[in-house]
Structures are given as structure tokens and as C-alpha cells.
Amino acid sequence: MAELAIDAGFLRRYAGLPRPVQRAVDAAILKFAEHTHAGLHLEKLTGARDPKVRTIRVSDFWRGIVVALGSAKYLLHDVLPHDDANDYAVSRIFSVNQVVGILEVRDQVGIEEFARTLPDAPPTEGLFDQASNRDLERLGIDPDLIPLLRRINTEPQRESLCRLLPEIQSDVLSGLASGMSTAEVWEELSERIIAGRDFGGVDADDLEAAARRTPDRFKFVDGPVELAAILARPFDLWRTFLHPTQRDVAHREVYSGPALVTGSAGTGKTVTGLHRAVFLAGRLPDDGSKVLLTTFTRALADALGKQLYRLTDDPAVRSRIDVVSIDKLAYEIVTQSRKRVTIAEDDVQDPLWAEAAAAGPTYQSRAGRVTRFSGAFLRREWEQVVLAQQLASMEAYRDAQRGGRGEGLRAAQRDQVWAAMHSVAAQLAKKGLRTHTQLADEAAEIVRRSTPPYRHVVVDEAQDLHPAQWRLLRALVAPGPNDMFLLADPYQRIYDNHVSLAQLGIQVRGRTRRLTVNYRTTHEILDLSVRVLNGDSVLGLDDQDDTLRGYRSVTHGGTPEVNAHTDRDGELDALVERVGTWLEQRVEPHAIGVAARTGNLVKTISRTLSEAHIDVADDRRGIDGVRVTTMHRMKGLEFQCLAVFGLDAGTLPAPNAVTSAAEDPHSHRQDLQRERCLLFVALTRARDVLYLSHTGAPSTLLPAVTP
Numbered sequence: 251m252a253e254l255a256i257d258a259g260f261l262r263r264y265a266g267l268p269r270p271v272q273r274a275v276d277a278a279i280l281k282f283a284e285h286t287h288a289g290l291h292l293e294k295l296t297g298a299r300d301p302k303v304r305t306i307r308v309s310d311f312w313r314g315i316v317v318a319l320g321s322a323k324y325l326l327h328d329v330l331p332h333d334d335a336n337d338y339a340v341s342r343i344f345s346v347n348q349v350v351g352i353l354e355v356r357d358q359v360g361i362e363e364f365a366r367t368l369p370d371a372p373p374t375e376g377l378f379d380q381a382s383n384r385d386l387e388r389l390g391i392d393p394d395l396i397p398l399l400r401r402i403n404t405e406p407q408r409e410s411l412c413r414l415l416p417e418i419q420s421d422v423l424s425g426l427a428s429g430m431s432t433a434e435v436w437e438e439l440s441e442r443i444i445a446g447r448d449f450g451g452v453d454a455d456d457l458e459a460a461a462r463r464t465p466d467r468f469k470f471v472d473g474p475v476e477l478a479a480i481l482a483r484p485f486d487l488w489r490t491f492l493h494p495t496q497r498d499v500a501h502r503e504v505y506s507g508p509a510l511v512t513g514s515a516g517t518g519k520t521v522t523g524l525h526r527a528v529f530l531a532g533r534l535p536d537d538g539s540k541v542l543l544t545t546f547t548r549a550l551a552d553a554l555g556k557q558l559y560r561l562t563d564d565p566a567v568r569s570r571i572d573v574v575s576i577d578k579l580a581y582e583i584v585t586q587s588r589k590r591v592t593i594a595e596d597d598v599q600d601p602l603w604a605e606a607a608a609a610g611p612t613y614q615s616r617a618g619r620v621t622r623f624s625g626a627f628l629r630r631e632w633e634q635v636v637l638a639q640q641l642a643s644m645e646a647y648r649d650a651q652r653g654g655r656g657e658g659l660r661a662a663q664r665d666q667v668w669a670a671m672h673s674v675a676a677q678l679a680k681k682g683l684r685t686h687t688q689l690a691d692e693a694a695e696i697v698r699r700s701t702p703p704y705r706h707v708v709v710d711e712a713q714d715l716h717p718a719q720w721r722l723l724r725a726l727v728a729p730g731p732n733d734m735f736l737l738a739d740p741y742q743r744i745y746d747n748h749v750s751l752a753q754l755g756i757q758v759r760g761r762t763r764r765l766t767v768n769y770r771t772t773h774e775i776l777d778l779s780v781r782v783l784n785g786d787s788v789l790g791l792d793d794q795d796d797t798l799r800g801y802r803s804v805t806h807g808g809t810p811e812v813n814a815h816t817d818r819d820g821e822l823d824a825l826v827e828r829v830g831t832w833l834e835q836r837v838e839p840h841a842i843g844v845a846a847r848t849g850n851l852v853k854t855i856s857r858t859l860s861e862a863h864i865d866v867a868d869d870r871r872g873i874d875g876v877r878v879t880t881m882h883r884m885k886g887l888e889f890q891c892l893a894v895f896g897l898d899a900g901t902l903p904a905p906n907a908v909t910s911a912a913e914d915p916h917s918h919r920q921d922l923q924r925e926r927c928l929l930f931v932a933l934t935r936a937r938d939v940l941y942l943s944h945t946g947a948p949s950t951l952l953p954a955v956t957p
Contacts, residue, residue, distance in 0.1 A: 354416030513765030515934030611666030772807035
């Protein structure tokens with residue numbers, strides 16, 4: 251049997267092929283894997299730049315591109331229409347990067363054609379003048395490419411060239427062009443040398459060894475059973491591939507204490523966390539020791555559980571990992587100590603806070619009007635100041651710091667605000683109700699009375715956790731090596747929680763890693779998404795400014811599409827047509843997502859799609875289909891094709907989520923930024939295709955889309 255490796259890029263392509271073509275591909279690959287490729291017309295092409303590149307016949311119209319890695323070892327690289335496959339095969343060269351030792355592919359014909367479009371003489375100021383030839387070679391740039399780089403002086407020229415280059419070389423040039431120094435680019439590049447190993451000299455002719463050093467892109471298949479399983483759900487497997495920088499972070503043997511991994515959307519924090527959990531669980535003794543993998547919401551925890559199941563089929567490893575949301579975990583801990591706990595959900599709390607506001611404290615607006623604080627203000631003050639700092643008295647509240655809470659309150663106002671907050675808390679207590687935040691602190695107290703139940707804790711979406719939840723997490727694992735592995739992005743903070751880990755006794759200084767390369771979203775989608783944000787730096791969990799400097803995508807695709815409608819029915823009809831088109835193109839239903847700002851819009855969209863005989867995912871009923879959910883519930887998910895619906899001026903930002911500028915200008919700015927972050931989260935769930943729509947005037951948060 252021929253040994254076969256599959257390119258992650260092939261899985262992306264295969265997932266979008268029409269079903270009949272997929273079946274033809276399945277048959278061709280299985281025959282090929284059985285070493286009967288002679289009957290499939292494995293062909294060398296005349297004029298090919300690389301003699302190792304062959305094609306195999308899939309059908310009359312489709313051909314597979316195969317690379318000979320060595321004796322009876324082949325790489326299935328892609329499947330394309332016949333003429334496209336031939337053009338691709340004759341123009342590409344597969345080689346070994348002499349710095350990081352991995353397998354690369356470049357469009358040699360395209361590079362030669364690009365070179366002919368440039369002036370022969372180098373420009374006065376080149377785009378890469380800050381890097382010497384030696385620097386460029388040390389960063390893995392092909393020496394033959396360097397003279398061409400000296401003739402480039404514009405960003406469009408760089409983008410055109412980077413589309414033709416291997417991923418790492420393209421990424422190096424993108425990093426230099428984004429303002430990173432050669433030292434910063436080298437630091438990032440060195441992390442891609444798997445586990446920091448010295449390969450002892452790279453054999454430029456050993457493509458098989460190079461492919462095995464590239465597990466982020468190439469998967470060697472054990473046999474026909476594993477091959478069939480891969481082809482059954484290609485999009486799912488593609489999501490579990492680990493890139494070298496992520497692998498180094500996830501598979502590090504020892505962190506001396508809590509470790510923090512930051513990075514914006516698409517940089518692979520979640521998959522890194524999953525691999526870290528599996529890595530740690532695989533090293534636990536068989537004595538009941540466990541890893542906790544947790545996150546902010548139950549929906550995110552459910553998604554993590556499904557991804558974990560796909561990542562490892564080892565029952566022993568799976569049994570050592572508890573995947574549960576932090577709220578559910580707190581509930582379970584408390585209910586084990588007493589018979590019943592009733593949670594005060596929003597529908598219970600909101601009327602109480604509104605009632606307290608109606609009879610509560612006032613402030614004088616900048617216009618000179620005397621106005622009452624809103625119920626939303628009082629609730630946030632209680633959650634973000636009182637519960638966050640565990641304040642038990644009016645005196646303690648008078649002296650408390652209110653960082654991030656906007657305008658200062660005079661002593662008399664604090665007394666009035668405290669009285670209003672205390673009245674709501676007393677009503678909740680009288681009814682035997684607890685909030686999730688209160689429950690977290692109660693659970694932490696219970697855990698502290700016994701031995702910590704976990705050896706390791708892995709936390710995804712850490713930027714959204716409340717201080718009370720951090721106190722619980724700290725209690726769940728004893729301080730020490732590899733105790734906490736935290737994944738966060740302050741640019742995706744969509745709740746009010748602003749936390750300093752150091753103040754909570756979680757020290758991460760010296761153990762922080764930042765991921766900057768977006769492997770999910772195309773450059774075009776990422777460009778639009780980043781423009782949603784205002785460009786300011788934000789404060790991270792480690793009390794350091796976090797910026798988007800160096801954040802970039804390594805793939806290109808189509809421009810996001812924005813559709814304007816005069817009425818909601820028209821917008822819904824267009825959405826049905828678009829989702830139907832994606833399904834006709836054989837995009838897997840679970841690889842399609844639809845996001846909206848409000849729950850009411852989600853209900854309307856779900857009903858409309860169902861009436862059009864399009865299955866909508868329903869986890870409770872076990873129905874697989876198109877995922878329709880709110881922007882908040884998009885956290886941690888990704889989709890091959892995504893529609894973001896209802897981006898109207900009156901819907902986003904949500905009026906009830908933004909504090910009046912008259913009441914508190916600082917909170918108003920914070921709320922708007924949170925809405926920006928929410929839209930950023932939604933847009934960056936798209937991998938290949940992003941479709942946007944609105945009725946009437948578009949949201950002021952939505953940037954203009956340029957073709």
C-alpha cells in the first residue's frame with residue numbers, strides 16, 4: 251500500500267466540492283492508497299517546473315494533484331478542474347525551507363511573470379530596506395528571491411508577490427511590511443521550529459522528512475479506515491490542525507506557573523487550548539487526576555467538548571478531561587453542598603433593578619438636568635464593583651476604587667447608590683435567589699475547604715470572566731507548574747468584566763505568549779473586521795497594553811459582500827437565497843453560520859429558513875444544520891460561509907446595551923467599544939465567505955466595504 255499524506259488545503263477544497271465529485275475523489279484516493287495508481291493515469295506533465303509533481307484522473311473534468319515525497323510515499327495536495335490542475339501542476343515547485351526545515355510550495359511561473367512587471371532598477375526606497383540580505387536569508391527567504399524583493403517599494407506589489415510564495419516566506423514579508431523589526435519577525439519564526447529542535451542540517455532533497463516536520467499542514471494517513479473517516483468530515487479535521495507556533499505553545503513540557511496566551515480572532519487560541527488539555531491529560535497518572543477545560547458560556551463549553559472528541563479518540567485521555575462552563579461548574583459544586591439553588595436570571599433581575607432605579611439616586615447631567623441612574627447602571631455597579639471586590643458594607647463601598655466605571659461618584663451619591671443596590675440584593679436573598687457571580691464566590695469558599703480537585707486548568711475566552719469566577723478557578727487547582735493555561739483576547743471582550751490577574755493572585759509575568767497570525771480568516775475579511783475596531787490599544791489581563799500590531803492573515807479570498815434592503819422581508823428572502831446557494835454548492839450545513847444581534851432576529855431567521863425547507867441546527871433535538879445564533883453565542887465558533895444579518899442603524903449598537911452619554915460619558919464610550927468588539931467577533935467567525943445585510947440605514951459601526 252502506498253503511504254499517503256493529505257494536505258490541509260485539500261480538505262478545505264474537498265469540503266466545498268459537489269457531492270458527485272466528492273464520491274469520485276473518494277474512489278480515486280482509495281484506489282491510489284491501495285497502490286493501484288497506475289490505473290489512475292499518474293502523469294508527469296511536460297514543461298513542469300517540478301518533476302515531483304504529478305496528476306491523477308478523478309473524473310473526465312477533475313484531476314488530483316499529487317507530489318512524490320519518496321519511495322511509495324505521496325502527498326495529495328489538491329483537486330481541481332482538469333485544465334486548472336494542469337496549469338497548477340506545471341507552475342509549482344515543492345521545496346524544503348532551509349531555516350525551519352518544512353515543506354513549502356511556490357508558484358514559480360507566477361513569480362517569473364510578476365518579476366517582468368517590475369522596473370529593472372531598484373527604487374530609491376524599497377519596502378524591505380530595513381532588512382539586509384543576510385537578515386532575509388536568516389528569516390527563511392529563498393536567496394534567489396532577494397534580488398526581486400529589492401525592486402519592490404509598494405504594498406500592492408508585496409501583496410501580489412506574497413500570493414505566489416510559500417506561507418512562511420509570505421508571512422515573514424508581511425511581518426516586515428507591517429512594521430515589525432527583523433528581530434521580532436525572527437522571534438516569531440523561531441517559534442515555528444517545532445519544540446525548538448535543531449534538525450542537525452536540513453536535507454534539501456528529503457521532502458518526506460520536511461512534510462513530517464509540517465504536521466500543521468500535512469497529515470500522514472494510517473490506512474483506508476482513517477482515510478474514510480477524514481473524508482467524512484473534512485471541515486472538522488481541518489479545524490484541528492495545529493500550526494508550528496501553536497504546537498510549541500501547546501506542547502511545552504513545563505510552565506513554571508500560570509501561562510497566558512493572547513492573540514486576536516483566528517490565531518488559533520482555542521485549538522491551542524484543546525491540544526494543551528490533551529497534552530496534559532496524556533501525562534497524568536492513572537490515579538483519578540484530572541484536567542479542567544472551561545470557558546464562559548455553556549454553548550462554548552459544548553463546542554469545546556465536540557472539538558475535543560474529534561481531536562483525540564483515546565478513551566483514557568478523554569476521561570481525564572472535564573469540559574464544563576464555569577457557571578455550570580459553580581452550580582454543581584454548590585448543589586453538592588445544599589439541596590437546591592435557584593438562579594436569578596435576567597428576566598427576574600431586570601424588573602428589580604428598574605424598580606430600584608425609579609425610586610433611587612439621581613445625578614446632574616452635563617446639560618444641567620437632574621436625572622436618575624438607570625437600572626443598567628446600578629446592576630453593573632453591583633456586579634463590577636461590589637461583587638468584584640467582595641464589598642460587604644456601605645463603608646467599604648465608599649472607599650472602593652471604581653476603575654473603569656466612568657465618572658466619579660460623590661460620597662452622598664455613593665450612599666444612595668449603595669442603598670439602591672442593597673435593596674435589590676436583599677430582595678433576591680429573600681426569594682432564595684442567587685446570581686451566577688454570587689454562586690462562583692460561594693463555590694470558591696466550598697472548594698477551599700478541601701483538596702483542589704484538578705491538577706491542571708485550561709481556560710478559553712478568559713477575557714470575559716468575572717473576578718469571582720477567577721477566584722473559583724484559582725481555588726480549583728493548587729499553585730505550581732502547569733497549573734493554569736489561559737487563553738484571552740481583550741479585543742473580543744464582549745461583557746463588562748475588566749480584570750487584573752495579578753490583583754487576583756494569578757501571576758503570569760514572564761509566561762505570556764502572543765499569537766499574531768490569523769490562520770482562519772482571509773485578508774479581505776480580516777481587513778474589514780479590524781476596521782470595526784477604533785484602533786486604540788486595550789489593557790490585557792496581565793495589565794499590559796495589547797495592540798493589533800503584527801496581526802495579519804496569510805490567505806486571500808473574495809471581498810465581503812454587503813446587501814442593503816428597504817424592508818426586513820426582502821432581507822430575509824435574500825438570506826434564504828444565499829444560504830440555499832451555499833448548500834447547492836455542497837457546503838456542509840454545519841459549516842454555514844448566520845449571526846444576528848438579537849434573540850428575536852434569531853427566532854425570525856430560524857423560522858424563515860425552516861419554512862424554506864433548510865435545516866437549522868438544534869442541539870437539543872440532535873438536528874444538524876445551518877447554525878443560527880446571536881453574535882454573543884458566535885464566540886469560539888467558525889464557519890466556511892457566514893451571513894451576518896440585521897446590521898441596521900437601529901439594531902447595532904443595541905440601544906439597551908449602551909449607557910446614555912449624558913448619564914456617563916465614559917461608560918457610553920466603553921459600551922460602544924463593547925458593541926464594536928461584538929461585531930468584530932461575529933465577522934471574524936467567517937473563514938472563506940462573508941455576507942452582510944441590513945434593512946434601511948446601515949449601522950454606524952459597519953465600515954465601508956471597498957471592492
